[in-house]
Amino acid sequence: xxxQSPSSSSSFSYGFTYQVFLSFxxxxxxxxxxxxxxxxLTDKGIKTFIDDNDLQRGDEITPSLLKAIxxxxxxxxxxxxxxxxxxxxxxxxxxxxxxxxxxxxxVLPVFFGVDPTNVRHHTGRYGEAxxxxxxxxxxxxxxxxxxxxxxxxxxxxxxxxxxxxxxxYEYKFIGDIVKYxxxxxxxxxxxxxxxxxxxxxxxxxxxxxxDEGSDDGVRMVxxxxxxxxxxxxxxxxxxxxxxxxxxxxxxxxxxxESSASNRLKHLQEVLLxxxxxxxxxxxxxxxxxxxxxxxxxxxxxxxxxxxxxxxKQLHALAGGPDWFGRGxxxxxxxRDKHLLRSHGIESTHEVKGLYGTEALELLRWMAFxxxxxxxxxxxxxxxxxxxASGLPLVLEIVGSxxxxxxxxxxxGTLDGYEKIPNKKIHEILKVSYDALEEEQQSVFLDIxxxxxxxxxxxxxxxxxxxxxxxxxxxxxVLAEKSLVKISSTSYHSGSIYDVRLHDxxxxxxxxxxRQESPKEPGERSRLWCQDDIVNVLKENTGTSxxxxxxxxxxxxxxVIDKKGKAFKKxxxxxxxxxxxxxxxxxxxxxxxxxxVLKLRGCLSESLLSSSLSKASEITSFSYCIYLLIxxxxxxxxxxxxxxxx
Numbered sequence: 001x002x003x004q005s006p007s008s009s010s011s012f013s014y015g016f017t018y019q020v021f022l023s024f025x026x027x028x029x030x031x032x033x034x035x036x037x038x039x040x041l042t043d044k045g046i047k048t049f050i051d052d053n054d055l056q057r058g059d060e061i062t063p064s065l066l067k068a069i070x071x072x073x074x075x076x077x078x079x080x081x082x083x084x085x086x087x088x089x090x091x092x093x094x095x096x097x098x099x100x101x102x103x104x105x106x107v108l109p110v111f112f113g114v115d116p117t118n119v120r121h122h123t124g125r126y127g128e129a130x131x132x133x134x135x136x137x138x139x140x141x142x143x144x145x146x147x148x149x150x151x152x153x154x155x156x157x158x159x160x161x162x163x164x165x166x167x168x169y170e171y172k173f174i175g176d177i178v179k180y181x182x183x184x185x186x187x188x189x190x191x192x193x194x195x196x197x198x199x200x201x202x203x204x205x206x207x208x209x210x211d212e213g214s215d216d217g218v219r220m221v222x223x224x225x226x227x228x229x230x231x232x233x234x235x236x237x238x239x240x241x242x243x244x245x246x247x248x249x250x251x252x253x254x255x256x257e258s259s260a261s262n263r264l265k266h267l268q269e270v271l272l273x274x275x276x277x278x279x280x281x282x283x284x285x286x287x288x289x290x291x292x293x294x295x296x297x298x299x300x301x302x303x304x305x306x307x308x309x310x311x312k313q314l315h316a317l318a319g320g321p322d323w324f325g326r327g328x329x330x331x332x333x334x335r336d337k338h339l340l341r342s343h344g345i346e347s348t349h350e351v352k353g354l355y356g357t358e359a360l361e362l363l364r365w366m367a368f369x370x371x372x373x374x375x376x377x378x379x380x381x382x383x384x385x386x387x388a389s390g391l392p393l394v395l396e397i398v399g400s401x402x403x404x405x406x407x408x409x410x411x412g413t414l415d416g417y418e419k420i421p422n423k424k425i426h427e428i429l430k431v432s433y434d435a436l437e438e439e440q441q442s443v444f445l446d447i448x449x450x451x452x453x454x455x456x457x458x459x460x461x462x463x464x465x466x467x468x469x470x471x472x473x474x475x476x477v478l479a480e481k482s483l484v485k486i487s488s489t490s491y492h493s494g495s496i497y498d499v500r501l502h503d504x505x506x507x508x509x510x511x512x513x514r515q516e517s518p519k520e521p522g523e524r525s526r527l528w529c530q531d532d533i534v535n536v537l538k539e540n541t542g543t544s545x546x547x548x549x550x551x552x553x554x555x556x557x558x559v560i561d562k563k564g565k566a567f568k569k570x571x572x573x574x575x576x577x578x579x580x581x582x583x584x585x586x587x588x589x590x591x592x593x594x595x596v597l598k599l600r601g602c603l604s605e606s607l608l609s610s611s612l613s614k615a616s617e618i619t620s621f622s623y624c625i626y627l628l629i630x631x632x633x634x635x636x637x638x639x640x641x642x643x644x645x
Contacts, residue, residue: 019185020048021072023092028080033112033170037076040171040178046185069095074106074181074244077157079119084129090150097153100160104207106184106244109162110177120158122151161300184244190236190251195365198358199237202351206238209347210329218321220330222340225351226482226502227428228393231333234351235304238331242302246329248275249302252317256309256431264316268292271317275301285316293323300327308334309435314343335432338480353390360385362392366399380410387414389503397424420514421507429508432481443467443474444483448501448509449526450550450577456499465595466574475499522546537566544571553580565589 020041024034034050041048049068069075075096083089099105111119118124130151137143163177192199209221223231236251243249250271258267268288272278276295282288301324305317318330334340340348354362363384364373373381384402388394398417402410433441443463451459463471478484484501501509510528517523521532522541526548533551536542549570567573568589575596590597 016073017071018049019046019073020181021069021075022050023096024078025080025083025086025089028082029078034078037174040174044178044182046181066095076108076110078110078112079114080112081114081125084126094149094153097156104241107157107160109157109160111164116158116164119154189240192236193233195362197362198354202234203237203241206349209349216327218324218328220345222345222348223333223351224337224348227335227431228391229351229353230392231351232306235306235331235333239304246302247300250274251304253306255305255313256307259310259313268316296324299325302329304331306333308332309336311342335482336480354392355390359395362395363399366396367402377407380407383414387417391504394425397422421511426508426511429505432483440474440477444478445509445513445526448506449513449528450548452501452506462596540566542566542570546570547572548575551578
């Protein structure tokens with residue numbers, strides 16, 4: 001997608017020049033119905049485009065007209081008896097339908113003195129007019145394609161809900177239209193973003209999901225992904241983009257937070273107020289459910305539930321497609337993909353990150369308030385984009401924090417972020433972690449602190465030793481909560497799984513453990529940082545809180561264990577993995593809590609022997625893994641260890 005100026009996203013900002021655009025056959029209705037409709041709209045303060053009123057003398061009509069169409073919010077094509085005889089009107093209609101399909105604009109057809117079926121199926125006077133065009137175009141390939149587009153536009157416009165004139169007072173007919181338009185434009189758009197970079201293509205992706213099937217039934221779509229990806233921002237952009245096309249609409253923000261503070265009933269009240277203008281005080285959530293079902297099941301509604309994290313929220317606000325009228329659309333944003341599946345939502349969309357030129361553009365706007373930045377900042381900008389790892393929220397936070405700063409201040413700030421995550425970023429990403437069960441949190445911390453980048457086969461048995469066969473379920477939950485990604489590659493021997501997590505999700509997990517004891521690593525549950533581990537072992541400051549140690553030195557490095565008792569106080573140590581670490585003394589005093597012992601690399605034969613001997617003494621637990629690798633020879637499991645010793 002090419003770089004776009006954020007100010008160009010009028011679909012999100014609603015910076016329209018005209019609120020209504022009138023398309024009509026002048027000789028049919030200019031001095032009658034259309035003229036009266038124009039006056040009624042302008043009398044209400046509704047800025048309306050009509051061709052002989054707003055076009056300046058000397059303008060070329062086609063460019064001026066196209067510009068007026070692009071800058072209008074609502075279109076009213078007045079289908080009169082001779083509308084289809086005008087090539088000008090038909091070209092105009094094609095562009096109007098294009099704006100309807102690609103920009104989410106509202107088209108409100110008025111059938112004045114004609115039957116909608118004649119417009120839809122190209123019969124009667126409309127069929128005659130199109131046949132006349134076809135006769136004139138029969139030897140012109142380009143114009144025949146133009147005719148085809150006219151026919152499509154007529155059919156699509158006639159399939160939309162609109163107004164059909166009937167005998168009676170014209171002023172009442174016009175009054176109904178003006179009242180409808182007034183209600184539409186009185187709805188205030190949501191603020192989407194100061195700099196809506198990259199949103200246009202993402203909105204189109206979701207709109208294609210909303211349009212699938214086009215059977216005019218109720219469609220529910222789920223948007224999922226980790227925190228900070230911009231799910232809420234995307235939801236707001238979609239709301240602004242298409243809400244005019246619905247009878248009523250409602251965007252319910254922060255469903256998770258409101259539900260957590262016992263305000264789910266309040267959300268039901270807000271839903272009824274925004275869609276039906278119904279002010280009501282509900283006695284409880286169970287009372288609100290039948291109210292919503294009864295009052296909205298005939299309404300064509302757009303409902304967006306933002307940040308859902310519990311099934312009870314969906315049951316209370318959007319229990320099923322039968323709650324809403326034909327053509328309704330329900331969009332749910334969540335971090336939990338499983339929640340969508342459990343609610344029977346088959347149409348889902350994973351929200352992707354912001355990378356490359358789009359990420360750089362957003363960062364420039366946030367940090368410099370424009371898209372033109374001195375070339376001297378290029379390297380530090382790229383570093384900041386790399387740190388953000390595709391999360392728009394991080395780009396916004398980092399850009400705001402670095403506004404007006406020098407290059408050296410940028411570097412210093414980024415150095416700090418890489419050591420200790422920014423508090424705002426950490427808290428937002430931690431929401432998904434907080435929603436986990438205790439054992440699932442433990443699995444996540446194991447992966448984030450010690451196993452990121454490892455192939456699944458490398459740590460499957462290790463985690464299974466701790467958590468048993470539940471590990472498969474736990475990993476599935478982590479994936480559903482958007483904390484890890486699990487992919488598989490099929491080979492002749494079966495499937496090889498790969499478990500990955502976002503860099504900033506990894507940082508969040510490590511920060512959770514660091515916060516257990518910010519100043520004393522020996523008081524933390526997991527140790528993975530080489531400096532922390534060496535310090536704990538040298539100073540013998542380990543405690544019973546340590547459950548896992550993962551030492552992976554890049555090359556042979558000595559670890560001084562002054563008395564050979566560094567592990568004695570680690571009475572809850574379950575996993576000890578040492579790669580390329582050379583101990584000054586044997587691994588004595590290994591605790592009976594140990595489930596996994598893996599030694600690989602720079603071990604002396606005497607140290608290997610003492611380690612094997614010690615490991616063979618630990619026989620009191622039901623499931624253990626011992627993997628000791630010396631000179632590329634593998635000794636595994638306690639039976640082999642006993643035999644070797």
